[in-house]
Amino acid sequence: MQTTLSPGAYVKVFAALLILLAVTWSVGYVDLGAFNMIFALAIAVSKALLIMLLFMHVRTSSQIIRLAAGAGVAWLLILITLALTDYMTRS
Amino acid sequence: MNGAESTILAEQFDNIEQQHEADKLGMWIFLATEVMFFGGLFLAYTVYRFTYGHVFAQASRHLSDICGGTNTAVLLLSSLSMALAVRAAELGRQKQLVRLLLATAVFGIVFMAIKGFEYHKDYVDHLVPALNFEWDGPDRGNAEIFFWIYFAMTGLHAIHVTVGIVILLVMAFLGKRGKFARNYMPIEVAGLYWHFVDIVWVFLFPLLYLAGHR
Numbered sequence: 001m002q003t004t005l006s007p008g009a010y011v012k013v014f015a016a017l018l019i020l021l022a023v024t025w026s027v028g029y030v031d032l033g034a035f036n037m038i039f040a041l042a043i044a045v046s047k048a049l050l051i052m053l054l055f056m057h058v059r060t061s062s063q064i065i066r067l068a069a070g071a072g073v074a075w076l077l078i079l080i081t082l083a084l085t086d087y088m089t090r091s
Numbered sequence: 092m093n094g095a096e097s098t099i100l101a102e103q104f105d106n107i108e109q110q111h112e113a114d115k116l117g118m119w120i121f122l123a124t125e126v127m128f129f130g131g132l133f134l135a136y137t138v139y140r141f142t143y144g145h146v147f148a149q150a151s152r153h154l155s156d157i158c159g160g161t162n163t164a165v166l167l168l169s170s171l172s173m174a175l176a177v178r179a180a181e182l183g184r185q186k187q188l189v190r191l192l193l194a195t196a197v198f199g200i201v202f203m204a205i206k207g208f209e210y211h212k213d214y215v216d217h218l219v220p221a222l223n224f225e226w227d228g229p230d231r232g233n234a235e236i237f238f239w240i241y242f243a244m245t246g247l248h249a250i251h252v253t254v255g256i257v258i259l260l261v262m263a264f265l266g267k268r269g270k271f272a273r274n275y276m277p278i279e280v281a282g283l284y285w286h287f288v289d290i291v292w293v294f295l296f297p298l299l300y301l302a303g304h305r
Contacts, residue, residue: 029304055174055286075130080137
């Protein structure tokens, strides 16, 4: 079974990534307050998902590989969330 | 098991699919440890950004978003050529594989060249902590922390890009000798590593270069 996609599909993913880069870069020149960072992170997560699902073939991978791919991200979120529950509640 | 498979199938596996699965799983587990490796720095960034947000925004504007943004595009392009290289490897197109691996390595070298130019610019602008750091205005110490984190994160990332370039060049050399004609998994696994390094930069660009609106 072939696991890689067609060249056309890869070029489309690349074009989508470039558009997302252009959006995040342009928004960096507008003052949205706290939403600047939220917007930038949302776009970064979208780009990471495109790369993981299509360039790294997670979309067509087995459950165990999806689990390994998700595990690192999950532990990183635990690390940051638990640390922030401390720092954000200090008076 | 047929004859062609038996020559590349290690004895601990039942069939070639299981072996490929193990190859990929090993790389993904390594990448999870890499997420943890970079994770400490991302946590340090988050905590200091939360505590000294205003200074971080000011400090961020001293970085060149032209360099950072261009480098993002260069790395995304390198990921495209890497994805196409893995495809060529799977389809057994050895010449195309070597050309695409070399193209990916060249994009990586372009990234490092722009990064080197930018580090030089940071040095000239007196932004290097402990070496020549100068800061007009209050909160000098906290601004310096931003640049410590900037150099630590981009430096660690640059080391990963350098390792990736070496891997790509070795793979191109071996590919030229037809090493991947029967088993393309080393290319698939090298591709996973290269895409991971790309993803790290996708987060570094907005966090470091666009921390304050310009």
